Amino acid sequence: MHLYLYADQILLQVQDYWYHVPFRFWDELINRQGLHDFLLNAYPDWEMAATIPQQTPLAPIGQQEVWASGVTYQKSKEARMEEAKEAGGGDFYDRVYDADRPELFFKANPHRVVGPEGYLRIRQDSYWDVPEPELTLFICSQGTIEGYTIGNDMSSRSIEGENPLYLPQAKTYDASAGLGPCLYVPAEPISPQTEIQLQIFRAGAEIFAESIQLSRMKRTLSELAAYLYRECSFPHGCFLMTGTGIVPPDSFTLQAGDRVEISIENIGQLKNMIVTKG
Numbered sequence: 001m002h003l004y005l006y007a008d009q010i011l012l013q014v015q016d017y018w019y020h021v022p023f024r025f026w027d028e029l030i031n032r033q034g035l036h037d038f039l040l041n042a043y044p045d046w047e048m049a050a051t052i053p054q055q056t057p058l059a060p061i062g063q064q065e066v067w068a069s070g071v072t073y074q075k076s077k078e079a080r081m082e083e084a085k086e087a088g089g090g091d092f093y094d095r096v097y098d099a100d101r102p103e104l105f106f107k108a109n110p111h112r113v114v115g116p117e118g119y120l121r122i123r124q125d126s127y128w129d130v131p132e133p134e135l136t137l138f139i140c141s142q143g144t145i146e147g148y149t150i151g152n153d154m155s156s157r158s159i160e161g162e163n164p165l166y167l168p169q170a171k172t173y174d175a176s177a178g179l180g181p182c183l184y185v186p187a188e189p190i191s192p193q194t195e196i197q198l199q200i201f202r203a204g205a206e207i208f209a210e211s212i213q214l215s216r217m218k219r220t221l222s223e224l225a226a227y228l229y230r231e232c233s234f235p236h237g238c239f240l241m242t243g244t245g246i247v248p249p250d251s252f253t254l255q256a257g258d259r260v261e262i263s264i265e266n267i268g269q270l271k272n273m274i275v276t277k278g
Contacts (some may be wrong), residue, residue: 001039002268003030003147003183004057011053012039013182018049022233027062029239030138031156035146036185059115059179060138060149066113066177068134068153069224070103071096072217072243079157085114092164096188096217102219104228105167107153107241108177120154120252120272121175129254132244133198133262135190135214138183143229145221147185150262150270151241152178158258178260189221190214194265196220198246201259208252222225248269 002013003021010021010029023029032038071093096103111125114120122129136151154177160170184190192215200208221242226238254260256276 001043001184001185002037002055003039003060004181005060006053006055006057007205010057011049012025012043012046012087014043015083018052019043019046020049022046025062025199027064027236029148030062030183031140033140033142035140036187039185040187051134054192056117057115057181058158059108059113059118060181060183061113061179061239062254063110064138064239065106065234066108066110066151066179066239067228068105068107068151068171068192068241069219069243070105072102072219072224073212073245074216074218075103075245075247076243079227097218102224102227104224105171107171111173112174113177113179114175114223114272115178116180116270116272117274118178118272119175120152120175120254120260121275121277122154123156123173125158126156126170127160127253128161129154129156130197130248130252131155131200131254131260132241133196133246134241134244135181136219137225137240138237139225139229139234139240140247141234145189146237147183147184148190148264148267149179149180149239150212150264150267151239152177152262152270152272153241153244177241177270178262178270180270186266190266196246197263199261199263200254202255202257209250210246216245217243243245
């Protein structure tokens with residue numbers, strides 16, 4: 001099942017059928033344990049939508065914070081070590097990859113999150129910027145994973161590489177996070193064989209494409225969620241990006257006008273344009 005948030009309504013997609021969700025507030029709907037079972041039992045009584053919606057959905061977020069995980073894939077570890085070598089911080093990434101405690105950091109408030117077809121930004125004081133395609137968890141306030149969406153953890157590699165202590169500036173700024181197109185609510189946890197695909201287009205031509213399976217992630221999704229909720233409470237639930245295993249070559253940097261498309265099996269596709277100013 002897939003939940004879509006629109007400016008004037010919430011819709012549920014069950015296979016090829018669409019239903020009007022009789023909830024006014026997104027957070028009231030999604031922030032519950034057993035979200036799948038709730039939807040399964042409730043939707044037969046909901047009004048079926050007469051037509052498939054033509055408008056673009058919003059980012060599937062209400063009042064939730066967005067957090068992110070780092071160095072959860074081997075390729076990410078190697079890229080972070082290389083970019084921070086001259087700053088003397090490369091060893092930190094090697095250590096955290098093998099440590100019991102994962103790297104977790106705050107990513108965005110809702111007002112810094114961009115939905116499908118929205119404009120994601122690269123910092124004007126950065127010269128090396130990349131998208132980071134990530135499976136993103138929705139974790140309810142009780143700490144259980146209730147759904148999944150697609151995340152784009154935009155990152156300034158030049159700023160983070162200059163000094164690891166600059167990570168918050170490299171990661172958190174206006175329009176630095178993409179989420180969408182929906183909240184995927186399956187009956188079972190998402191399969192480790194699920195594939196994430198990234199495509200980047202410039203002037204209409206594909207300039208980068210790569211894919212990876214979730215099975216390549218070193219840590220489990222439940223492990224990341226449990227560490228985040230150890231000493232933090234989230235009254236409306238929380239979104240957690242789970243790290244990227246797709247890293248463009250060091251010679252690549254995003255430019256204004258690029259189009260980034262991230263696809264995850266069973267969830268859909270998140271498409272965004274890149275700009276430098278809001």
